[in-house]
Amino acid sequence: MKAYRLLEWGRPPELTEVPSPRPGPGEVLVKVAAAGLCHTDLHFGAAPPGAFPYPTPFTLGHEVAGWVSDIGPGAEAIELGLPVVALAHSWCGSCRNCVSGNENYCPHHDSGLGFGEDGGLAECVVVPRHSLVPLNDLDPRAAGQLACAGITAYHAVKRLVGKLVPGSTCVVIGPGGIGAMAVQCLKAMTTARIVVVDVSPARLAYAVELGADLALLADDSLDGELAAATSGLGAEAVLDFVGTQSTVDTALRAAAALGSVAIVGGGGGVAKVSWGTVPRECEIYIPQNGTLTDLREVVALAESGRIRLDSELFSFDQLETAYDALRSGALRGRAMVVMP
Numbered sequence: 001m002k003a004y005r006l007l008e009w010g011r012p013p014e015l016t017e018v019p020s021p022r023p024g025p026g027e028v029l030v031k032v033a034a035a036g037l038c039h040t041d042l043h044f045g046a047a048p049p050g051a052f053p054y055p056t057p058f059t060l061g062h063e064v065a066g067w068v069s070d071i072g073p074g075a076e077a078i079e080l081g082l083p084v085v086a087l088a089h090s091w092c093g094s095c096r097n098c099v100s101g102n103e104n105y106c107p108h109h110d111s112g113l114g115f116g117e118d119g120g121l122a123e124c125v126v127v128p129r130h131s132l133v134p135l136n137d138l139d140p141r142a143a144g145q146l147a148c149a150g151i152t153a154y155h156a157v158k159r160l161v162g163k164l165v166p167g168s169t170c171v172v173i174g175p176g177g178i179g180a181m182a183v184q185c186l187k188a189m190t191t192a193r194i195v196v197v198d199v200s201p202a203r204l205a206y207a208v209e210l211g212a213d214l215a216l217l218a219d220d221s222l223d224g225e226l227a228a229a230t231s232g233l234g235a236e237a238v239l240d241f242v243g244t245q246s247t248v249d250t251a252l253r254a255a256a257a258l259g260s261v262a263i264v265g266g267g268g269g270v271a272k273v274s275w276g277t278v279p280r281e282c283e284i285y286i287p288q289n290g291t292l293t294d295l296r297e298v299v300a301l302a303e304s305g306r307i308r309l310d311s312e313l314f315s316f317d318q319l320e321t322a323y324d325a326l327r328s329g330a331l332r333g334r335a336m337v338v339m340p
């Protein structure tokens with residue numbers, strides 16, 4: 001079958017032929033409907049050897065949905081043909097983090113589909129049975145984006161639900177792929193006023209269409225506009241989906257005392273935590289992906305129509321075109337690569 005693989009670090013990924021995989025014990029073979037493209041893939045393609053801990057080669061694609069097409073021994077409690085989405089990161093199921101429902105931080109697996117293990121940019125992929133969530137009525141060609149963009153946004157927002165009461169404000173920096181999902185999750189799960197910040201007027205307009213209440217261009221007047229938008233008190237929560245030094249600094253200046261700042265984007269910015277650099281009792285957290293429960297819940301949100309799965313569909317042959325569109329910021333919905 002065809003698969004888009006990172007053969008070794010320091011070299012761009014390639015479209016190659018590999019043998020079709022068979023599911024082992026506790027595993028299921030998923031015929032991929034479509035896999036979503038993520039900026040992480042671009043980081044992998046450009047990374048020098050040693051930058052990431054994952055052994056090569058592996059097939060890219062960590063936003064995977066499709067249909068169950070073969071069932072390994074011990075994984076029988078699932079039906080052939082069932083539409084499913086896969087939790088991307090691997091988890092053991094028995095460590096302290098896994099049994100407490102925090103399997104996204106399982107210390108025994110620093111890898112997953114499309115990062116260190118074969119992912120969904122292929123016709124088929126093997127997935128542990130315990131990582132699959134049924135899709136019911138959702139279109140499997142669009143639903144893969146829930147496994148990274150959707151779950152990451154949902155997980156970051158879920159932690160804030162108790163804080164984002166009526167009258168509160170949440171600032172979303174970078175309402176692109178994951179940030180746009182966060183705007184929708186905030187709208188569906190909280191009553192906060194949503195303020196979006198970006199350098200792109202088109203992305204701001206899209207965020208307003210998805211439910212943002214106020215859109216601010218990231219320019220010299222941004223700090224003053226954010227202060228004015230919160231009566232000088234700062235925002236109860238700030239979600240930074242970019243994570244560069246400039247956006248991290250903006251996030252810390254925009255937050256209120258007792259507020260929360262999530263640095264979701266891995267742009268290399270550093271938050272200096274000290275007296276005077278962070279508002280009093282403000283928490284800073286670095287959420288990564290989400291749990292199986294988060295995936296079930298964000299699937300349910302999408303099924304109920306409370307979040308939209310905007311997608312731009314590309315064929316497998318258009319993969320490089322799709323990555324170019326992602327790189328240039330030209331996409332409106334998630335780039336979904338539809339498998340033959």
Ligand SMILES: [Zn+2]
Pocket residue numbers: 038039040062148149
């Ligand atoms: Zn991703």
Ligand SMILES: [Zn+2]
Pocket residue numbers: 091092093094095096097098103106107108
């Ligand atoms: Zn574990």
